[in-house]
Amino acid sequence: MPTISNFYTMQEASLHNTKDDCWIVVDGKVYDVTQYLDDHPGGDDVLIAATGKDATDDFEDAGHSKTARELMAEYYIGELDTSPPPLSTKEPVSEKFMQLRKQYLAASMALVGISVIVGFLYLRKK
Structure with a gap:
């Protein structure tokens, strides 16, 4: 898996929820799967439905192979930022x-x- 130090919030990741721009979060890692949508065996709608939430359970429930897990490394873009949101400056x-x-x-x-x-x-x- 490439070393990338980008951190994204769930809110930011959830903004990428279309066929032209699709991110998913699995095991605290953020993946840009836009280029993979057409190749996904379960169809692009499955990945698009997994946006805006932690899709770890969905991913595990589907019983993905070792090859599928290795393929994910190509689409890894960063980590999920789990720190609490900053207090309002208002x-x-x-x-x-x-x-x-x-x-x-x-x-x-x-x-x-x-x-x-x-x-x-x-x-x-x-």
Whole structure:
């Protein structure tokens, strides 16, 4: 098997799901089987139906020969990236929430200010 250090996500692999551009994922490896579609003994529709998911079980259930497994090396293009997706860089706090927070802060400060003034006036009258 050639050494290729490309990594693909399942989402990326699933975009290649037509007769003109077909990738499958088997045992954590990604294969571009576009050129093999016409030669596949089970027909091209079997391979196209295997896109967008881990096709390992489908591949194993079909009982492929040692020759078929060796042939796969020709179509290997990389590994499946199983790392978790990166956290969103979008701010978790919305702008609307920030405005509302500022309004509550202003109202709280006004209430404290009024309380201080009322307290001062009350104590002054005594």
